[in-house]
Amino acid sequence: MEWIFKNGIPLYTQIIDEMTMRIASGVYMPGEKLPSVRDLAMDASVNPNTMQKALAELERRGLVFSERTSGRFVTKDENVLKNLHEELAKKYFGELTENLLKIGMSGEEIAEALKSWLEDIG
Amino acid sequence: MEWIFKNGIPLYTQIIDEMTMRIASGVYMPGEKLPSVRDLAMDASVNPNTMQKALAELERRGLVFSERTSGRFVTKDENVLKNLHEELAKKYFGELTENLLKIGMSGEEIAEALKSWLEDIG
Amino acid sequence: MEWIFKNGIPLYTQIIDEMTMRIASGVYMPGEKLPSVRDLAMDASVNPNTMQKALAELERRGLVFSERTSGRFVTKDENVLKNLHEELAKKYFGELTENLLKIGMSGEEIAEALKSWLEDIG
């Protein structure tokens, strides 16, 4: 991980997104132990407090849970992971739609294009 | 416009994208005269040379044309604009596919998410 | 405000509770501007970061909202405040029940005590 631009989007937000992607994509598998806060912080070249803040938010969202003395783990709850996938997908669809609307496609055209895209990727 | 040096992407590239969007979305209409390089540069808080470089590339791509004495204009060629739309749409769909692949969603999950999202937005 | 015992219950948790009470009890009225983070921190003899953490949680719970440049305000949402009252009441009754169970009072004893107490306070 390497982090750029101090301003604009807060570091901890970027870290949240990155860790979320790692969990969603299986880089960190369900039930797997995460590296320690300090290691993750070093890996990301970030202060441990900043990493802690990000992880606390992930915990609040139910993506990870912590056991005080032994470490932090990815949730094993399949529903949470399924929801995560669905939310991410919706977010991507949303961004796509926004972009397409901006260049003048109508809502119907977009819906149609999405359907034919779905068939394309099988 | 305000430009940040983010992700190491050169300023003029960002400007090209922004201007392309403006043309694609009709902020600048076909045949419309663009503001002067100097004004565009000021508006973007950018050195005129940088803006010049961006406009040259847009010209190479056929999105704008210049008449020596009277200034720069958005192309009136409908095919160009149509192609532009198609390319942008293709690009956006490509990003969507890439994102979904990255999180390892199965075809079924994607289909389900798409369906529920289409219902969401009615 | 004066804060004791460094360990046990975290300072920021105690602050959350205290601020919650102040909002619930109308010390800070709906829509009222709170003192600045720094002032609250000084008042509580606490580091601004700690106070910030507490306020962020209150914000997450919807009890306050912040406007970046002008300050933090108590929510005006009546539903939130009503829910707050209900939750607090529920919590207090829960503690009562817990306490009474702990000393093993029978239902009759409790009823009797309650009756005599209601007479006491008229």
Next chain:
Amino acid sequence: MEWIFKNGIPLYTQIIDEMTMRIASGVYMPGEKLPSVRDLAMDASVNPNTMQKALAELERRGLVFSERTSGRFVTKDENVLKNLHEELAKKYFGELTENLLKIGMSGEEIAEALKSWLEDIG
């Protein structure tokens, strides 16, 4: 037992409360012989003098009595225990009322809530 010097409340007061709870809740049954002062003090990580002071107060309140040669015992007087229950209950009711008043419930509302609570817990 582990004792902290919290809230500036003297240790022996906290011990009194704890022992009172144990008697009220039947951890120490009526007529049961208590452990020696020395043992109780060790168990509580407290100076024997402190424990002695607490026990003297419990004796003054009639909750325990001592027989010079054989040790200290929990009272067998049912009225004392019944009164103890009632006093504790009243204390809890008082705390509850105080809290509810603080968040703006009227005396009548509280009384009503208490009655319906009594029905709830059967």
Next chain:
DNA sequence: GTGGTCTAGACCACC
């Protein structure tokens, strides 16, 4: 060694 809390002090954007 783990997560978690707290302080001190700096810096930023916004107005």
Next chain:
DNA sequence: GTGGTCTAGACCACA
């Protein structure tokens, strides 16, 4: 002046 972020470094409880 406001809220907010970030770092550096210390300390704690738990096991």
